[in-house]
Amino acid sequence: MFHLSRETDNDYWEVEGLYDLCFAPGREALSSYRLRDGVSPVADLSIxxxxxxxxxxxxIRHWPVDIGGAAALLLGPVAVHPTRQGEGLGAxxxxxxxxxxxxxxxxRVMLVGDAPYYKRFGFVRLDGVQMPPPTNPDRVLGNALLPGAWDGVKGNVTRPDFSDPDALSQTAARGA
Known part of the structure; x- marks a missing residue:
């Protein structure tokens, strides 16, 4: 039995240690980390x-991103301690x-991952959505939390522009 709760400041280094254990310290060299630089994860979705x-x-953490003017969440990383893998905790x-x-x-939520694993959660390949290189486009997946949420959403995935009041209000509106 597991207890899920929101990550707090006191959990930060323990969570970072778990991510290092599961992904190795070089994980921060991945292109998705360029989207996280200088951006805080969504607190209510850091579990x-x-x-x-x-x-x-x-x-698990989620980050706000912008795709051609549309707000979205970038899911990841998600990690399960090696001694607890296979128990359904990641799911x-x-x-x-x-x-x-x-x-x-x-x-809308997106991630970079294996389609066969993530399809059970409703993720499908996103055509026309480009992550920073070098990202395999076949691994760029999205989940529409509302019907049609990905319709017409195309472009480069970027960090939200918090200096732009319109971008800030879109993030505040949570991508609706």
């Missing part, structure tokens, strides 16, 4: 899972965070 003894077993974190995102009014 941790602890076991009955309070030991960190998994974590629990993903499904829970998608439900929370929808409840908060977000309309």
């Amino acid at each position: 941790i899972a602890r076991d009955a003894e309070g030991i960190l077993a998994g974590a 629990l974190l993903i499904q829970d965070s998608l439900e929370r995102a929808a409840a908060l009014g977000w309309s």
